[in-house]
Amino acid sequence: MTQDIRKKIVDLIGEEGLAQAFAPIEEASGLPNAAYWSDEWLALEQEHCFRRAWVFAGAEAELPEPGDMKPIEIGGAPLIILRDQDGVIRGFHNVCRHRGAKLVTGPCKKSTLTCPYHAWSYALTGKLRSRPHFNGPNVMDKFEDGGGDKLDLVEVRVETWNGCIFSNVSGDAEPLLDWLKPMLDRTENYDFSAIRWAGKLEFEVNANWKLVYENYMEGYHVFAIHPKLLKFAPMNVRWSGEWDRHVFYNDYVFPALDEGRGEGLPHYPGLPEDDAKRGLWFLCFPHFAAEVFPDQFSVLVSYPVAPNKTREELHVFLIGDAATSNDFKEAREATMKMWDDLNREDLGVLELLQQGRLSPAYDGGRLSPHWEGPTHDFGRRVVERILS
Ligand code: FES
Numbered sequence: 001m002t003q004d005i006r007k008k009i010v011d012l013i014g015e016e017g018l019a020q021a022f023a024p025i026e027e028a029s030g031l032p033n034a035a036y037w038s039d040e041w042l043a044l045e046q047e048h049c050f051r052r053a054w055v056f057a058g059a060e061a062e063l064p065e066p067g068d069m070k071p072i073e074i075g076g077a078p079l080i081i082l083r084d085q086d087g088v089i090r091g092f093h094n095v096c097r098h099r100g101a102k103l104v105t106g107p108c109k110k111s112t113l114t115c116p117y118h119a120w121s122y123a124l125t126g127k128l129r130s131r132p133h134f135n136g137p138n139v140m141d142k143f144e145d146g147g148g149d150k151l152d153l154v155e156v157r158v159e160t161w162n163g164c165i166f167s168n169v170s171g172d173a174e175p176l177l178d179w180l181k182p183m184l185d186r187t188e189n190y191d192f193s194a195i196r197w198a199g200k201l202e203f204e205v206n207a208n209w210k211l212v213y214e215n216y217m218e219g220y221h222v223f224a225i226h227p228k229l230l231k232f233a234p235m236n237v238r239w240s241g242e243w244d245r246h247v248f249y250n251d252y253v254f255p256a257l258d259e260g261r262g263e264g265l266p267h268y269p270g271l272p273e274d275d276a277k278r279g280l281w282f283l284c285f286p287h288f289a290a291e292v293f294p295d296q297f298s299v300l301v302s303y304p305v306a307p308n309k310t311r312e313e314l315h316v317f318l319i320g321d322a323a324t325s326n327d328f329k330e331a332r333e334a335t336m337k338m339w340d341d342l343n344r345e346d347l348g349v350l351e352l353l354q355q356g357r358l359s360p361a362y363d364g365g366r367l368s369p370h371w372e373g374p375t376h377d378f379g380r381r382v383v384e385r386i387l388s
């Protein structure tokens, strides 16, 4: 099996491309162009990197009431995430057990999931309830206790952590808290039970999902692309960051609080003085990127749509009341604007990176050993995950 997958990888990126992924940073390149443009390569990533891992599926606050639901695609699989009548967050494959129609196409609120094709209806627990006319005209099949394994909606594993919803499509990932542990180990001073969802931003990116994270990890581009961020945290407070198990970690201490980062909004309760001017950021492989500032927990997630198209969501969580109260409206809006401006500064270069990977003259490039070791490791991890 692994041999078959290895052959597939070599067919797509060559022996040399595979070797590049494992070479030391001093002589390494990034992954070859095909890893950014090939549909087959993306299918391998969807199956091995996304379906077998924990993936962020939204904020609980997006589904405040029983019956609230939204569709989402994870690892290429259409899913429904919903809050059932008992308030439990659940996930299901978004497909009817009859002829396979997709059930939910946009965020909505329903007490029953009724298929738009032949009106089979399912409870919010996924159990089949009724099937009109299935056994002849005007015969209504009713199911008191669902239809069993072959007829009820197929549930997917979903867990929550402080208002964040995660899903694992394959069902066999490690426990969620084990997966988050390398991040939690480094943030013991932060009381995450205080975070509340303040809203989200959405972006369409004309670039491969890996480019989003390769860019996210390295502070090397900040001097050229992010003038405001550079003022806030100049190059000399930055380092390359490092991987701890499957989690990338980076941080800096910034000279002064600024609008959008720490100013005008409450800080984590009991946060030690030393952390009041610290920014930390993480990437829990494959796609859960979290930034921790004294006043917030912000999440950047990318969902691959095509090799050259990515949907990004940026969720902002603030401390307690600050997430919703009118008293903090201005500072909250300034934080959302800061993220919107900052992220838009990256979109143009991401597109250039994608377009540059059409050039036969590009071989994965030469990376900076000072800044881009973790970026190179990210490509290696993608390959390792596909091979494992
Ligand atoms: S496909 Fe859903 S009821 Fe027929």
Ligand SMILES: [Fe+2]
Binding pocket: 215, 216, 221, 225, 226, 346
């Ligand atoms: Fe950037």
